[in-house]
Amino acid sequence: MHLHGLFNISDFIPYLAPLDIQGIGGRLKRTSKLLEKIIEEHVQGSDLDGPKPHRCRDFIDVMFSKLNQPMDPHDEDQTYIIQRENIKAITLDMIGASFETSAVAIVWAFSEILRHPRVMVSLQKELETVVGRNRFVQESDLPKLTYLDMVVKESLRLHPVAPFLVPRESMEDIVING
Structure with a gap:
């Protein structure tokens, strides 16, 4: 990145x-x-029919299953769905997107909590009440952590993970279903 x-x-x-x-x-x-x-490593770890049984199938294996396959198997003149270079580009996009958005969202959430001490105290009280100090938060705790849910949603509202998406504009008016 x-x-x-x-x-x-x-x-x-x-x-x-x-x-x-x-x-x-x-x-x-x-x-x-x-x-x-x-x-x-994925090519060496799989055969033509897919990954070997001792290894879990992942996203790159799925992309390799589409490598050099025509879009329509009955039409040999069509171009291929995906090439090796496409797999590298998509992998890089996935790595960048998964890391950057998560890291930035967490940093913004913590910065907002630090800017608002009252919110931080309320959040700490909820965590102590629901989870306690002797264990980590588990997925089963999440429905009970309503204040944490509100803090996360408000943080994402204030600082969305992808605020600079390519803008779109309607070029002409359209009527759908009357």
């Missing part, structure tokens, strides 16, 4: 790209090799 957000002079002066003055290109290639290694 860090590499994709860096200022790269080659983006603005393309003829400098082969020189890789800042070293960003080399670091991106090393990241690509890491993803290639992950994919190769």
Whole structure:
């Protein structure tokens, strides 16, 4: 994620790209090799029919099941659904999306709790009452933690995990079902 957000002079002066003055290109290639290694481990750990019985099937295995398969098996002229490069790109997106959104949401929730001491005290009281100090919160405790639920929802309302989605605009009026 860090590499994709860096200022790269080659983006603005393309003829400098082969020189890789800042070293960003080399670091991106090393990241690509890491993803290639992950994919190769899945290739080695599975046969043509799917993963071996001793290993759980994961998201990359599902993508490999679609590798080089035509969209319509009866039409051989159609293009393939997914290529190896697509698997690397989707894997990178999944890693980035799962880490960044969770981390940012947690940081914002804690910052809001710290900014509002009254909320923090109320939340601590609820946790002590429902869970106590001798154990961790478990999934079965969540329906009883109503104040925690409200704090989490309010934090996500104030700081949504994806506030900068691509904006969309209707280009023309439409009537649906009359």
